[in-house]
Amino acid sequence: MNEFFKHLRYVLTENPVTLVAGTLFMMFVILAVFGPLIVPYDPLASNASRTLQPPSWDHWFGTDQLGRDVFSRVLVATRLDLAIAVSAVAISFVLGSVLGSLAGFFGGWTDKLVGRLTDTIMAFPLFVLAMGIVAAMGNTVENIVYATAIINLPFYARVARTEVNVRRNADFVLAARLAGNSSIRLLATHIYPNTLPPMMVQVSLNMGWAILNAAGLSFIGLGVRPPTAEWGIMVAEGAGYIVSGEWWLALFPGAALMLAVFCFNLLGDGLRDLIDPRRRT
């Protein structure tokens, strides 16, 4: 463990970008938790006398076509956007772990079946599949979560499968088997915990992509409905005003989205360096 912290310090000092990303990440978490409490205006309150105001001291990010404060809306949206991405990634993580571990541990037809399932998902352009799933299951926020979870499932299942498979016949597993542990117990307590580091790397690399996907779906009008504050739909609503020069409607939610994705991508790279220094590129 001591070694780990030494390495952590090394990675952070070698790569200060990871430190910046970590700080940003903390900021997003704080905003997601306390956002609605600290915003200056009600994100849903329209004000007909102050529509389409450019950024000013009163309205840092300006106001939209209904006179709502863009700053408040961008802040409040953090919770929803992160909640969608986190739930989607959590579902992919759990399902992917179970399917991948079973496939890697038992091999044979279980492996074939899981392999066929992941291959079929990967045979689609992923965003297009997500569109199809939301269309079929119904246009709700939950279904955006499920769709995002399904298209990311193969990545987790594949990592878990590989990691379990290489450890299936490791010495420590054989020792535990001789001690009379049952297969499932063996898998759950001895093998699976070892797959967690690479799975965590996958999570942080995947989170940014999950946020992008969910925002993309709401940008084309799926899931989140107006007047809810969400980055994707805010960019979509602001899109029409770009050609007439009201840039702030789309810029700020878009920038928040970009920053969140950027932060997770940097964090993912940093975490990968931390856990597996050999893969550094």
Add this chain to the structure above:
Amino acid sequence: MNGSTKIRIIAGRLMQALPSVFGIIVVTFLLTRALPGDPAVYFAGPAADEKSIQQVRESLGLDKSLPEQFLIYLGDLVQGDLGVSVSTGFPVAEELWRRLPASLELTLLALIFSISVAIPLGIAAATRPNTWVDQVCRLIVTAGVSLPVFFTGLFMVYIFYYILGVAPSPLGRLDIIYLSPPPVTNFYTIDALIAGDFELFFAALAQLALPAITLGTFTLAPLARMTRGAMLQVLSSDFIRTARASGLRRSTVLYTYAFRNALLPILTTLGMVFSFMLGSNVLVEKVFAWPGIGSFAIEALIVSDYVAVQGFVLAMAILYVLLNLTIDILYTLIDPRVGLDS
């Protein structure tokens, strides 16, 4: 390795694509059956009464068992029948076919842009590791994958159309003052060239430029990253040292020796790039009001035209399989070692 072996391998690749295609068909079939509630109610429309719903159910074959329905679906697909779009009243296959050239023209141009920037950038970064070129490459790579395409697209419009006024208005394939060229390929740029109308060609190209750059920017990052990684690895290999020790020119070493070998892992990444591209294509089409199949799908989604969405998902997936097949075949042609182990 002789030609007939290669042809056998390529035929094998084609056969390997069949399970994927079958999986895609099953999934798209299940997608329409997964509709919450009774699909017949949806297809009949909001104003339908009990009797017309029953009629719809029978006409769609929804009263039959699932396997039976699947066989009917399969049979229709073989005949190229994707059903009729509820919102437009035209057969979905026809609608998609009509809009496909617009989407393909955009995607291909984006791909050309992406490749022609990413590969030189990756090579430059790999030949000068840890210099400013490398740092710029790293920045672009990380920023590129973090940019939501719809956001980049909008700000391109803001800068190049609203502020600078150099780009045409972001509304479709051609400014309204022009007539579309006589259709041959239905790629406006190519058709304009065939017609010998250069003004029209440049007008079409100007409309294409922003959406293609937007789409290409997103896929640039994974390509540049892979190019850099692959080139770095190849450049440190033994045969490059041999080539240098033989006094071959720097350009020969870099391109004939290093790049051709690096191309193999780059080709493998292209599959993922295509997945990104076909998905982002939908978003870019919405931003630029591009009349392709993506816009068609969004319109269909909004009015819950499930037959159209199903057809769209199927068409995109088949297109993706075809693109991956092309990559596999290219790989087979470039790498003489393919097929040795089988």
Add this chain to the structure above:
Amino acid sequence: MNERVPVLSVKDLSVEFRTRSGVVKALENVSFHVNRGEMIGIVGESGSGKSVSALTAMGILDEAGRVTQGSINLGGLDVLNASERYLQEMRGRDVSMIFQSPRTALNPIRTVGKQIGDVLRRHGSATRQTVRAQAIKSLMSVRIPDPERRHDAYPFELSGGMCQRIMIAMALSCQPELLIADEPTTGLDVTTQAAIMDLIKELAKERNMATVLITHDLGMAADYCDRIVVMHAGHVIEQAPTEELFLKPRHPYTAKLMKATPHGEGSLDDIESIAGGLPDLRSEHLPPCRFSARCERHEDMCDMPALIADEVSPGHMVTCRRPL
């Protein structure tokens, strides 16, 4: 050309590598030469600087490497001050190099004939029309059976020994005056090793070519070389005609080597009778004699600076204060 004018002469060469953990003094005051028609062996453990010397002579040292002093004269050309463009033309035409593990030393996705053709075309000894015929001629010269068919083969379709023949054909295709063979038989099986070495020897004799054989196998150097240069930790510690070196080794390290490899059998990598490893070449204060820590004859006088090579008999140089 005069037989006595060396084809390659390296004088007082020092090379450093800048690495993350410090500056590695890979070579220090290295001097040796090779005459026309002569085959010399450079012998030493891995890390002793054999390959670095060769790569520096070719002008293809890694970018992290830096020549701090010395000169290299190759057929009248001052290598260290020549332009990269000139050096490129020289490589493959006047001097060639072959490497260990020939299968990875060839481009895996280009036919071997084309790779030979690239060298022929580059140095202007073939045109588009004649290149195939000439590449086949090169293959014939290294006794490759069925050269017409082999011309169109890829490296993975050929055995290791066959690939090394291809490498030799490629290296000699433009009639160079000097061939540097860096561990040419490592990774090949024993019978193939002898065949490859016999081929190199024979071709060198035929063309009156100078050859540098880099090896960790003292026995192999004894079998094929006219003179042997022994390297240790970036220093040339002894050089002499082969027979003389074996009869009267003067440096304690050389003597240990010979004891460790009786009758010239076995390789240096499995010597355990020489205590200790190579010194850490990154340290600031390396002793003048880098063997001192491992040497049984070590005395205080050995630590005095300015250790230089002594010519103990004609052509026999030793860098030691207390030679045997």
